[in-house]
Amino acid sequence: MGGFGRSVFGVLMLGLLLLGQATSRADSPAPAVVSRCVLDGTVDAGSSAFLVDCVRRAQEAGHQALLIRLDTPGGELESTRNIVRAFLGARIPVLVWVGPSGARAGSAGVFITLASHLAAMAPGTNIGAAHPVVGLSGQDPEETGGKEMARKIENDAVAFVEAIAKQRGRNVEWAISAVRNSESVPAEKALALHVIEHVAPTQESFLEWANGRSVTVGDTPVTLRTANAQVVDLRPSFSQRFLHALAQPAVVYILFLIAGLGIAIELTHPGLFAPGVVGVVCLVLALLASSALPVRTGAIVLLLLGVALLVAELFVTSGLLGTAGLGLLVLGGVFLVDRFDPGWFLDSPLQVPLRTMLPTAVFVAGAAVYLAFRAAETRRRPQLAGDAGLVGEMGQVLDTVSPSGGEVFVHGERWAALSSSPLPAGTRVVVRRVEGLTLFVDEVKS
Template sequence: MMGALGRSAVVLLALGVFLLGQADGRAESSSPPVVSRCVLDGMVDAGSSAYLVDCVRRAQEAGHHALLIRLDTPGGELESTRDIVRAFLGSQVPVLVWVGPSGARAGSAGVFITLASHLASMAPGTNIGAAHPVVGLSGQDPEQAGGKEMARKIENDAVAFVEAIARQRGRNVEWAISAVRQSESVPAEKALALHVIEHVAPTQEAFLEWANGRSVTVADTPITLRTAQAQLVDLEPSFSQRVLHVLAQPSVVYLLFMLAGLGIALEVTHPGLFAPGLIGVVCLVLALLASAALPVRTGAIVLLLLGVSLLVAELFVTSGLLGAAGLLLLVLGGVFLVDRFDAGWFVDKPLHLSLSTVLPTALFVAGASVFLAFRAAQARRMPQQAGDAGLVGEQGHVLETVSPSGGAVFVHGERWAAVSSLPIPSGAHVVVRRVEGLTLFVDEVRS
């Protein structure tokens, strides 16, 4: 009897555990899935690359069901693109890319990023493609800038890169290669027909609804997506990532160098102000930080710093030659700031620093330096207004009769001991001729 009761208890306990597990499963399945969302809007650079790589990490650590990337980019730097692709291909969470809204594009570097996703969708009115390598400064074909061999090397490297991504994700390898070799670009509907993407969706929510229940392979493991009615959690870039993204522009780097030079020049000519010097140092640090995220020539930075130094020297020499040489070096440093041919760069919208930015900025800095030099020269020609020498020529009146043996006068708001070669009565007006220690040598001013 007791054995039968024991077996019944075990069966009831097992049934209870089973029903509890089923209830937990239903509760879990009824809870809305959580999908991380990040936005790539603008150039692909060191800042945006660090942001997207961090998005993958944060989505994995949070255990979210997927990571959604809203993409709109004209292209960007190849090494930063490689970092993003590497993170997508090695992600432990499904990565979904939606090119949108309408009017957006996945240009140049955006092709690689889109192909590296587990599932890709585009909004109607968007396009993808035009991934042929160009030179950063002028937008030239690599063959025009570096010769046939260098052009072939860059192109073949880019082709191998895009082909490997397309094969791993099972997308149209032939089109991916043509996007690099022939700069082919297609709209969303044609990209779908060519199996470049998997879906055309007008909104992110529609894309997530379509993706729900589909299977993708993540880290060699098939995963069924749960994205219907997902709760979107926006992952914002950090402050340093935002700053780096803003600074990674040639014109910003050049302006920072110019502001640094002008601030330091003001501090040198007006010591004690502190604010111009502090601003100059901060701008110099930011310029050096931003230059690390761009294909910047070290020689160009040296030219800029030397040009600023010559302008500062002009403030003391006022010869005109140093100022003209400094202006020339500022222009040359700006023109050559971005490397004209760097095999590590791959952009659709060429990174460059145009003369329309360089010349006005250099002229403004040079003009400000000339103005400071002129004011400094004027100040050197003016009589000293402070200290003992500043009292010479000042007028006052006699407080106590002044004679060769002494007396007292009131000059410059102060009482002074005074002597004179001739006696001067009290109340008379006097002028200071020289100062020795705390004694003024004065003469009477006759009306």
């Protein structure tokens, strides 16, 4: 009995141990999930739609937080407002990490960083230069839009950034200085100024640091559980990626050139179909991209006029039209992007790079010159088609040819023929003229 009792006791202890382990596993929380998305490049309609969508998707999935990896020179103010609105109204914590080293939160990026619940920067990054006058060419609004316009734009931006900094409890004075004075600071100084909360070399170290910290989401305090969190990457949709890729001055420039060439070729050579289709598609894409960039209408007119002159060169072959067309293509590229647009906040110029514009313009002009040369060369050749193309062709008599009629074989075909004197079958002849479907031939003297 003693042995049996010990066996029963052992089984009971084992059962209790297994039950305890199962209960412990049931009580232990599952690893937290953090959504992550990347803003790399200008803030435009495509990237704005992506970040707003990231907030929505992270909320619907019930994730612990949303982590944004940021590297931007700035961008469109209205798109920035959409992102800030989504961050301020988010129902989950939004974390912004400016990185990796060498990245920046420039101009519009300042507003986005300040709107986050917690912000960190990698060593070797910087934030600031949010003055609207930097715009697209470094010109001051007082030089391009007048003092009143400059004051209006600046005060609106100051009020915007001040409201964000106050709501998130960050350094209001520095935020205002970043707009008024284009102040920009590195990561370590941003931390000392309470612009950000942490300097983190990696996103993982930022999440480890954020673990256990409390932030206010809406009116509710939320304690972050981000240590060893499972990070889920959110990808932009095709339309968001496509619109973001289109919103580049060089892309708009090339699209307008292709559109102009395609449409011009179709108008001058009806029935080719393919150039017209390509031209119309590129024109639609160029107009779509223009809606996301401050593009000048006058510059577009210059580009299309330049293309028209290059096409006209195909028919005139003077050289002057081609040269003028090349000049207009370059001018259109230089002035394509508006040099002052109050709707954009950038800490570096936004323009068509010379390394893209000049080779493209020269290539298009060179292609037009080549086609013009080939067209001129073709016009100098004797006509090989139609009635005129038969004159001078050699052939052979099939059935005796006389002033009353006969048949000859010319240019791979049987023809009715007449001659001034009878010519027997097999005689070599040459066509002197053509009237309707009848050839007038003479014997080839050997």
